[in-house]
Amino acid sequence: MTSNRTEYSTRIRDAVAHREPGRSLPAPFYTDREHFDLDLAAVYGRSWVFAAPEAEIPEPGDYLTVDLGPWSVIVVRGGDGEPRAFHNVCRHRGSRILTEERGSTGNIVCGYHKWTYGTDGALRHAPAQPAGFDRSCFGLRPVRLRAVAGLLFLCLADRTPEDFDEVAARIEPYLRPHRLAEARVAVRSDLVEHGNWKLVMENNRECYHCDGHPELLRAYFPTFGYTEETVPPPLRPVYERSCRADTELRQRLDKLGVPHALIEEADGRATGFRVQRSALDLAGESMTPDGTAACRRTLGDLPDTRLGDLSLHLQPNTWFHACADHAVTFSVRPLAPDRTLLRTTWLVHPDAEEGTDYDPGTLTKVWTATNEQDAALVARAQRGVADPAYLPGPYAPNEHQVEAFCAWYLDRLREELQR
Known part of the structure; x- marks a missing residue:
């Protein structure tokens, strides 16, 4: 066994x-399963990972469970209104405590x-224990949790990446106008993609393939990258038209005091990220088939519907799109070497009413179609990389974000292998 580990x-x-840099x-x-297990330990076990929007747990006692490889985490809003996270493992004999994906509870009962346990993680009751049993020694094991402008991130490591506070401070002004912490979940969708989680992330990091997304390209300029x-x-x-639209958008955003400049630090640091607000095509209001707003109520403090698309990418597992009328969050969770869960959540104004202020079909049409198209492309890529004839191929210039993701990922493996 030791010999096998050494060879691996x-x-x-x-x-x-x-x-070779610049190649897949x-x-x-x-x-390989061994690589997959290392990914879980080196990446998902040590990075700040997007868990869910705060809107998933709006009231005290609301909870959700987040499964990341062998780990299961409870994210719950406490009686004091604060979100917290705990390992979903009973302190008695290790049973999984909560088996539902989400719900609401007064106490957490195994x-x-x-x-x-209380929603603060403290052990409240343990039947038939001997005299002198100290409940204070057996609370749920906490998991580090951070809320950033309505988005919840967790880190399973004892020693967390030190740059997350800095990254949070830099992206929060971009997110703040949307007031996502007060938003409401309109639609939630889970899609299992038949590909490795890195293929899912790489596919998202380029628009070289965007001619395969006719719905997305109705409102989204195909010049990304x-x-x-x-x-x-x-x-x-199209590129020149997008530049004119971006110039007009920047002038409008500057008058409103809404940040929009590109910050791109996707590799070379523990918490890689990219954020930018850019123009949309057609009506320029939202990511819908005709570019008009999908919801009549704008999010937060946004006074104008033509404010483009706020796109935010964070390594290792997430990206976000926020327009004036709604926001969409994406969470990538590895299931197996060749299977990945993509969770997509659409957020709207807390008082928006389905059927009156928005139609779910219109709200979700672009990204539902795009996700399904991407899933088919990822499955094709997985079949290809598993073929004995596969050799790593070169990235095009507009795939530089794919290279940045791979560079970031390999840095995480190097750190893990040096431990």
């Missing part, structure tokens, strides 16, 4: 050391032997 460690160290990862990174020097001739007219 040597193989993966060699694979990390010899990966070698096949084992996408297909269904095995009825050990009962291109520059003046790299945009191909067929896209030149």
